[in-house]
Each structure stands twice: as structure tokens, then as C-alpha cells.
Amino acid sequence: MTVTLADVAARAGVSAATVSRVLNSNYPVAEATRDRVLRAVAELEYVANGPASALAAATSDLVGILVNDVADPFFGILASAVQSEMSGDSTSGGEKLAVVCNTGGSPERELTYLTLLHRQRAGAVVLTGGATEDPAHTAALAARVARLSAAGTQVVLCGRPPLAVGVPTGDGGSAEGPAGASSASGADTGPAPLTVAFDNRGGARSLTEHLVALGHRRIGCVAGPEGLTTTRHRLEGHRAALAAHGIEDVPGRTVHGAYDRASGYAAAHELLRQDEDLTAVVAANDTVALGVCAALREHGLRVPEDVSVAGFDDLPFSTDAVPALTTVRLPLTEAGARAGRLAMGREPAPADGVVLLSSELVIRKSTAPPYS
């Protein structure tokens, strides 16, 4: 019923092999023959059977992207960037189809999707999203990644730390070590996983230092969910800044919450309950900062006159927030694009397998000296 290679071959008066060769242009075919085949393809409106090709060629033109949630601008932008890099708008052969998978931040779904992608024999996988530091999950993840690599799939971690081989060192550096955690055996361990990471620690540190420089001493911190590397890094940066200026890190001034607005709102209330005299709050990200601002306003506090608020990520809406958010800009689009290029092998992999992208402090209207 559907048109197959054989139909095209018959129509063009050649063999199936020739048609395949014309379509994949991986073998010399005479000009005239090629034209004849292409004409037949057009006339018959032939559309190749992807699964069949994938089966025979042992690789599909599917590429996976794992994100926590496409509805979250952070991941939306990342996914969009990765994808536009994947699509055939660039050179190389045929179109790739990007599979965007929402894990919802669940480690189990992360593993499930990785298996599914493996099952589809995806050509590459870009893994974004928060990295849990739970050892069990980390191990399971490393194992899955190793299997994908062994199957020839290029895995790229984006916006998360490289797969550590041993235990996290917890030192001051941002990258924990070279990538490539092949768990067992000595068989063929395909392409080593690559990483595109953000300097969360440095960004957080410069943000808090900005606050300190303005004269703030009682700085609240709404951190992300506990157990995530990103959360830990940002918190470490914050603390490093405090320590560098001899400011005591009062426990009650740090509250953990999810990376969403509601958490920011709740956390700010909690922070205020602990210490009414905070003069500044650094939030886990811009979305959280919005919630913090809302809660502050409810308390009759003005931003930044009474309390300064800082975000993180520099998402598009941060410019339009009132006051416009002081934040740390993460090069999301660049990260996505590079991850995409690395995944497609369109960019040479760095020697250590890690691309570290720097962040930039963006000072806008939500921070000001205290008591101004």
C-alpha cells in the first residue's frame, strides 16, 4: 500500500540498492541514473521507512534531549537552542529529529527516558536538568550513560556537572573531574560523555559580593532543593562570598525550596519570620525571586528600598519585572547550541571533555544599598 524502495526502483528501472545509494549519497551513482531515481522518488512521493533504515543501518536519526520541564523557560530556552543546532539548518546530511523528554525532575523518569532513547537507538543524547547527588541514582545514571556510549551514542551533559568517577571532592573548583564513567567490563566504550557546564559557584559568589559591596550584611538566601549539585554550588558561592568578608553565615537565613515561584513566596515568608531585619535576599533563580518579591510586598516591604532581591539565570521576564531583577546571566542559548554541536560532532570535543561557560553579573533595579 505504501510506496517502498522497491516500487521506486521498479519505476526508475534500477535495483533497490541503487535507490538506497542515491538517497544516502554514500556511493558513486551516475548522474543520469541519479536523476532517474530522484524523479521516481518525486513522482511516487516516496517517504523512506525510518525504522527500517534504522534497523538496517543500526542507528537512527533520532536525537534525545532530556529536560525537567519544557514549560520552564530555563529548559525551554535550552531545549530550543539544542534543537535548532540539531536540525538540518546546518551542513551535514539529513534532518535529525529531536526528541524532547520531560522528566519533571524525577530521577526515575530520567532513567526511564534514557532507556527509551537507547531502545530507539538515538544517535545522541543531551542531558540537562538538575543532577541529584544521591549516590544510588548517580550510579544508575552512570551505568545507563555507559550503555548508551557503548552503543555508539554521544551523550552530552548540559548545565549539570560531569559524571564524576569517584566521590565529589567538594573543593573550590567548579568541574569535578574528567567525564567518562564507564562502569564495567572492558568491551567497546564508544564516545566518552561530554559536558557543558555553568559556573554556578562563581556566579553566586559575585552576586553576593555585589550585595556585600552595597553594604548589606543581613542577607537571606532562598536556595534550591537540597541534594542537587546546582543548589550546592550556588550555595557554596554565596557562602564563600560571606566568608570572604567575615560575615557570619546564620543558619536561619538560608531556606531551601523548589525552583518555582510558589517556593520563593513561601520561603520569603519563612525568612522574614526568622529575621525581620534582613536587608537583602538572594534567590535560587529568577522565578523564585519573583515569588520572594511578591511575599515582601505583602509584608509592606519595598524592593529595593527596604529589601534588595537578586535572582539567577536572567530569564527573559527578568527585564520586565518591576523592579527589573539584578541577576546572574547564564549563557543558556550558547550552552544549548554548544551541547547540540558537540552531540552532533560538529564541534571538536575539548580535551578534558568539559566546556565551562562563565556567567555574568547583571545589575538592574532590584538591588540597592540598605536603608536608602
Add this chain to the structure above:
Amino acid sequence: MTVTLADVAARAGVSAATVSRVLNSNYPVAEATRDRVLRAVAELEYVANGPASALAAATSDLVGILVNDVADPFFGILASAVQSEMSGDSTSGGEKLAVVCNTGGSPERELTYLTLLHRQRAGAVVLTGGATEDPAHTAALAARVARLSAAGTQVVLCGRPPLAVGVPTGDGGSAEGPAGASSASGADTGPAPLTVAFDNRGGARSLTEHLVALGHRRIGCVAGPEGLTTTRHRLEGHRAALAAHGIEDVPGRTVHGAYDRASGYAAAHELLRQDEDLTAVVAANDTVALGVCAALREHGLRVPEDVSVAGFDDLPFSTDAVPALTTVRLPLTEAGARAGRLAMGREPAPADGVVLLSSELVIRKSTAPPYS
């Protein structure tokens, strides 16, 4: 090298056929045998070869979602909703893999992706995004969709009008006619395309009526790109409201632009150039409204005291905008979820193939009586 069905069969001491049957549970297998097979699968860490299954079964567990841009919250939310409905969190068999394709609003890429999805033998496709009214593209699209349907793929249009069979009637109704545009032949035309649409016309109308009720008469309109059905519907609703109250529709008060912030910004400047005394502006959507507000502020105009501004869609950030945007809420999540369910056949299709979702006027702080 990789573990195949045969390996599992050997290990379990059964035939490949039996293993396949256990895995797909579509044939009676004795309890004991099943256990043996499952144990072998677990021990060998067998992961089925997706392409091979798809080839043999003539259908894959891939499901496509076409959006303009995942980085845009509107589409991000839609995609997220569709996808969570697709994933196995619900009943039915195995996981589906959602392929999110960014068309970037380009009709060509829309067609390309449709072909790619067809090529992958996707089980279902959800098509969102602006519908161009260009007849050539509409015809090409209908043809592609017909081919997908013929191949047994369920196509669901979401947030866009049904595929019209004939010429748009342009009457007052919102849905133009039943779906199912099978172009040619009399062969097997699989499942008819379904549609989940928003009442853009009604929403826009109630929004403008709200403004009129407040006392506004000089209302500017920043419409979306010309040639899109959504744009036309929203504009028609706006004009219907004006007409209903005997307000002249001054040409210079309507400006077209893209659905982004920059367009809103530019359009507002243009609008002000045409008529400095506007007292209100309805924007193509919330993002555009933000741009309009920014431009207004630059002109020294306050919102809503000097000029009221209204958005459309009710995206998450609209609540936090200052002033919070008066807008029309579109049930994005519900739309995505229903589209997803229809695509998966988890919800009975309506008789006429169209689900029309109503919108809701949300009055917040960005609109007020003129000269207040």
C-alpha cells in the same frame, strides 16, 4: 554484541516468539514461562531494538508534537501538557516517546517535520502553532496530514483551526467546519484529524468590551502577524466589540507585528505616532503587552492611569507583571492534555471532530477607566 531477543530466548529456554509475546503481553503465555522469560530479560538487561519492533509491527511508539518554539511559554506549556499525557503515567501499554519539533513558525519546516514524523511512522501527531492562511501552504499541509492519516497516524490540531475542506467562510462562527480533508483517491483514509481549538474570537471580543465598558473609545490594537488565523480571529473579535458599540474602527489604530516583546514595543511607538490620545491598547498576547507597557513608560505614560493595556493568553508571568495584566485566559494545559488524550485514543473523539475550549476574561491591574 548487544543483547537480542534470541539471546533472551536462549537463556530462558524458549523461542523468540514466546519472548516477544511476553514482552508485548498480547498472547497467552503460561505463568511459569513468563517468569522465566522476565528473569532472563532482567539478567541480560535486555533492551528491545525499537526500530526493529517498529519495522515488524509497522508502527512505532513515537508521537510527534509540532510547536513554533518551545522557548515561548505558550508553546512550552502546551507541549508539556501534551507530553505528560503521552507518557505512561496513565494506563495502557508501554511508554511513548514524544518528539517535540520546533518549527520556528516556518510553514516549510512544518511540512518538513510532518514528513519526518511520517517517515518515523509516528503513532500520533499533535500539531500546534499558528496556521497560515496561505492557500498553497494550507493545501500542502492538508495533503501531508491526509497521508499521515492514511498511514494510520492520528493527527490532532491543537490551538489552531480545523483543516478546512473548502474556503474559509469568514462568518461569525469560530469553527469553520468538520475536520477531515482527504485530498484524493478513495483508498484507506485512516483516523480523521481531530481538533482542539480556542475561542479566540470570543475572548478578544470580551476583552475589548471590557475596555469599552470602562469608558474607553480610542482603543489601539497591536495585532499578531498578518495571514494567521489566530490573528484574524482575535482581530475579528476586537472589531465585533467595537462595532457592537458603534465605535469607529480607525485603520491607524491597528498595527500588525510578531508575537514577541520587541514587536509590542515597536508597535506601541507606532501607535502613539498615529494617535497620541489613545486611552487603551489591546495586545496580540501577553508577551506583546509587556513590550507595549515598556514603550508606553518610555513615553512617560503610566499604565493603567494614562493608558490601559490588555494582553491575551494569561501566561504565568502576567500575574507578576507590574501592573498585573488584564488578559484572556486560554486553558493551555487543558488543551494540551485533551489533545494528548485524543491523540492516544484515550478520550472518545467528538462527533464533529472539534473540541472548542472557551476562554475567560481575567481582569487585573493593567486596565482602568480612562482619565482616572
Add this chain to the structure above:
DNA sequence: TCACGCATAGAAAGCGCTTTCCATCGCGAG
């Protein structure tokens, strides 16, 4: 003039799975 090599094209063997027949076994009915 003849053999040799290059450029092209065809034949055919799978890729790993699903699924349609069949074969077998055990058991109750006639």
C-alpha cells in the same frame, strides 16, 4: 590486440522483531 582496472549497478544476505500458521499436550465429552 589483450589484459587490467576503474566506475557502476545488481543480487542477496541479513538487521531484530512480530505474527501467522502449525504442532503438541492434556483433558472432558461422547
Add this chain to the structure above:
DNA sequence: CTCGCGATGGAAAGCGCTTTCTATGCGTGA
């Protein structure tokens, strides 16, 4: 005691494509 049928499991034929391996035709150096 034999026949028939339900419940299971196996054998084998593809699904549509890629890719060796092989065959053919022709130009060319000896």
C-alpha cells in the same frame, strides 16, 4: 476408549532498508 478442542509454544516468513560481494562494461597502457 477415542475424538475434539482449548491452551501454549515453536517455526518461519517477512517488515523495508543497507551493504557487502560480485558482475558487467569500457577505457587504457603494453
